Amino acid sequence: MAELNFLDRYPSYRDTTRLDELRATEYSHLDHVYLDYTGAGVYAQAQLRAHHERLGSRTFGNPHSENPASVASTELVDSARRAVLRFLNADPAEYAVIFTPNASGACRLVGEAYPFGRGRDLVMTFDNHNSVNGIREFARRAGSRRRYVPLVPPDLRVASAAVDAALKPRKGLFAFPAQSNFTGVQHPLSWVEKAHDNGYDVLLDVAAYLPANPLDLSRVKPDFVPISWYKVLGYPTGVGCLVARRDALAKLRRPWFAGGTIAAVSVGAEWHQLAPDETAFEDGTLNFLHIPDVEFGLSWLTAIGPELIRERVRTLTGWLLDRLVVLRHANGNPMCHIYGPTGLDHRGGTVAFNLLDPDGRIVDERLVATEAATQGLSLRTGCFCNPGAGEGAFDIGRRQLRGSARWGVRTIDDYLTMIGLPSGGAVRVSFGVASTFGDVQRLLDFLEGTYRDRGADAAGLAPRLRC
């Protein structure tokens, strides 16, 4: 019955049944209800086979050399660079691909080398992952002014007028996520050009966006694009990218050099010359046995069809939102408070919420995490490394936040008590390539069966020690 209602409301789900076939074959190792695609994607068996076949077929050596094993690795790494550019429809003359361990590594490369200083500001949306927020520490040390653009409740979007105001015509770096890893909000990509017009370079964090949405770098031209491939492809871990405009890379000043990054170096004269290309940013030996897996993963995803994945994620997200909004206790009070938009307009497949008890009190997210796990559901709980979205969600004022910084807190529980927050975080559900209607139904059955008409009792839960 529920499925018929769902199909009635989202008929295009029927066009994505190919994904059910793949779930039963290529993704059959998904042995429970996995709902954390914003945390990490899932890999297909084909990706594992391709890895084993490649490694079993010949010898691969350290890329920094001229021997056959080394050349074999270099060729595959370069081929993967080209594949990344093709996937993003980026012109190789305009964009470079720098391999990093993950998106955080890409953010750090930018932060530590960006020419911050007086006259160059850092502007960020409140909605940012900590790996982008952390760039502010480089900016602070260099004496740059930092400005955060606030979120507007209840949808937790950013008002375009506020972006205009923050991007005063000065130089600097503007950093924002294409999709929030907290609320799923998709911020306008048109901000990239707006920022350029105002003299800013742009870091567009696509870590949460790219797994189910296309990015076309021939149309939208951010300067720095951090990516974690395990989020897009499920496998490999340990490989990310900084995709960067070549002219923006030329502005960066690396604070050090390392093996692999230099064209020439002298110890006696304490002199070095960085490599003239993207390898200047690739410290040490690349993950040469896994980088080629990115190329295979991208061809796998392309063959499935990013649009198909997008449509499936869209329909499942719509249905989940529809149902969460109407879940009620017997006394008529809502069971759920959603953070961010409750409709599908300009949002991706990440939904954050808290469960409420019949008196409207928040059910502790640690309880939900434990009970979901015992029922075979992988949900994400906590603050998702996005404190700005959390502060927006709970509407915490600046004065409260400054107090906590002034008095100092040691654990996240201390911090919550100090600023009077009702909860340390939320529950997050996110969808991807192998998600099905059955997964959503299992989640909804669990939520209704476990929390309907039940009081919020947090007794006996382990303390929160970190965000």
Ligand SMILES: Cc1ncc(COP(=O)(O)O)c(C=O)c1O
């Ligand atoms: C939006 C966003 N940016 C950056 C990151 C950092 O990714 P990683 O931990 O792989 O470096 C994440 C991870 O969750 C994310 O969701």
